[in-house]
Amino acid sequence: MSPSPLAIAVQDLVFQWPARNQAGFRLSIPRFEVERGERVFLQGASGSGKSTLLSLLGGVLRPQPCRLRVLDTDLTALSSSDRDRFRVDHVGFLFQQFNLVPYLSVRENVLLPCRFSRHRRRQALQSASSLQQAADRLLQRLGLDGSLARQPVTALSVGQQQRIAAARALIGHPELIIADEPTSALDADRQGEFLDLLLERCADDRVTLVFVSHDQRLESRFTRSVRLDDLCATTPC
Amino acid sequence: MAISIALSVMLLLGVEQLRIQARENFTQSISGTDLVVGARTSPIQLVLYAVFRLGDATHNIRWTSFQAVAAHPAVAWAVPLSLGDSHRGHAVVGTTAAYFEHFRYGDRQPLAFSAGQPFADVFDAVIGAEVAAQFGYRLGDRIVLNHGSGGIGLAEHADKPFTVSGILRRTGLAVDRSIHVSLEAIEAIHLDWQGGAPMPGVSIPPEHVRKFDLAPKEITAALIGLKNRAGVFQMQRFVNRYQGEPLLAVLPGVALDDLWSVVGVVERSLLAISALVVAVGLSGLVAVVLAGLSERRRELAILRSVGAGPRVVFLLLAIEGLMVVVAGAALGVLGLMGLGALAAPMVEEHLGVTLSASTLTPEAWRLLLLVMATGFAVSLVPGYRAYRLSLADGLTPRL
Secondary structure, eight states: OOOOSEEEEEEEEEEEESTTOTTSEEEEEEEEEEETTOEEEEEOOTTSSHHHHHHHHTTSSOOSSSEEEETTEEGGGSOHHHHHHHHHHHEEEEOSSOOSOTTSBHHHHHTHHHHHOHHHHHHHHHSSSSHHHHHHHHHHHTTOOGGGGGSBGGGSOHHHHHHHHHHHHHTTOOSEEEEESTTTTSOHHHHHHHHHHHHHHHHHHTOEEEEEESOGGGGGGSSEEEEHHHHOSSSOO | OHHHHHHHHHHHHHHHHHHHHHHHHHHTSSBSOOEEEEESSOHHHHHHHHHSOOSOOSOOEEHHHHHHHHTSTTEEEEEEEEEEEEETTEEEEEEOTHHHHHOEETTTEEOOEEEEOSOOSTTEEEEOHHHHHHHTOOTTOEEOOBSSSSSSSOOBOTTSOEEEEEEEOOOSSGGGGEEEEEHHHHHHHTTTEETTEEOTTOOOOGGGGGGSOOOOSEESEEEEEESOGGGHHHHHHHHHTOSSSOEEEEOHHHHHHHHHHHHHHHHHHHHHHHHHHHHHHHHHHHHHHHHHHGGGHHHHHHHHHTTOOHHHHHHHHHHHHHHHHHHHHHHHHHHHHHHHHHHHHHHHHHHOOOOOTTSOOHHHHHHHHHHHHHHHHHHHHHHHHHHHHHHHHTTSOOO
16 A cells, blocks of 8 residues: 555544543544645644644544544554554654753754654664764754754753754654744744754655644745634634 | 762661671670679579679679689689679779680670789779779779779778779770779778678778788679580589589570660661651652652653653653662762771770671661662652653643
């Protein structure tokens, strides 16, 4: 079976929390598809369920029975530990802030996915002779020079930290990158710079990007823009 | 955090080490002596007054009985002890020069003189280190003995003062608190006494005592060394069946063990207290890790995003706790050894307790393992909390 052109295929997704409480939080998405290589801007106000959707796509949360395929994998059929493995093998995550583990070095932070995934480690080694080299090369491509590699991460600026986080998301060539407002803590100049680098890397590596933000100014930089409210069937969503 | 664990482990092992060494020192208060012989009484009481100079003998034994025992072919040496008088609260022991030769303590250490020599003259006295230190006595000082023991207002043997002829090195035993004189001296100071009081109208000046027969008539107890230890039970039977008068022979080790079981309550409570300190240290660790956890929810989310399952998070936190405990324990052991090495000469000098903290006893190892196992067990608490948090938070900690 050849891989489907869809990176994400969601149909009739319902997530409710707590599970048996109708009055609780409820997310319901009849249909949401993202093609491979697309760079999607997902817009939504805070509290609209963005983070929940991302957790569902990353296999951290499990929805009620529905169709939820990410990279041709049926996430509803996997056990939680299989989903953990799937996540590290195929998905890179970027968060808003404090993206790094404070007690690890820059390099160790970048290589964190390679520690948990043999797949990512192998992929990283395909283009480099050592993991260190792979990390350093990626950092370089993200505009960070090698002298940072041995500094404590807490000594770095937010902009530098976000680039290191981006390197961690990209290392070992995951097919999907999920970014949850990674630019919201940056000032306007840094935002543009960071976004340029991220989009460029994703385009280079043909990585699918789902980029969540409430900042509409960024919308034009993506191949497609989706409003979460439009995806949802009912409110509140 | 590791420091507080290190300190509590240090305390625990220190107490344990001291406990064992105190016990060893205690049961070795008298070593090399095969039998303690005295008038028939309870074995513990005999050891208490003969070895520790605690309490009074109810009866004495006849000198002839002592001679009969000492003359037994199995006996290598016999040291008579005559107790009952005191000097400023410290026991006066009438004995012979053989005492300094044959008495052994600890690891078969003999008594040693820090100054002077054994008594040569009737009115010579050899004092223990504690007596010397407490009253500032030096060689040549004159001291007056009291009749009877304990309390003040005792009648004095003021007419016959003694000269300090020797000072013993510190042992940590009752020897330190004793004044040793010859058996003849005990006879001499009681020449003009009868029934516990000076005879009215009779006064024998010290220069004349040598004209009298100073051979002892009675002693309180005797320490016996055998030529062959294997014969100890046979000898004990011989003494206990002695026809002349009722005698009792005690194996000091056995009596000391019995005695220690009484003292043992104290050591066990000490150990319990230090165990409590360790428990407090460990709960402090858990509290600190738990408190820090809410600030680490972001970190947990990052780990989750790179594929760490909740179980990995659980293990991570548990191992983290274990590592702190192991580091603390190692630090504690090192600290204890360092302290032991520094303090051992001082402790030996002042307490007479020999410390050998350089090696851990099997018991101490067991305690250490117990501490680490407990440390790991309590670390499961923050581990479980982190597990729950990472399940609830997923990738987006609710801060």
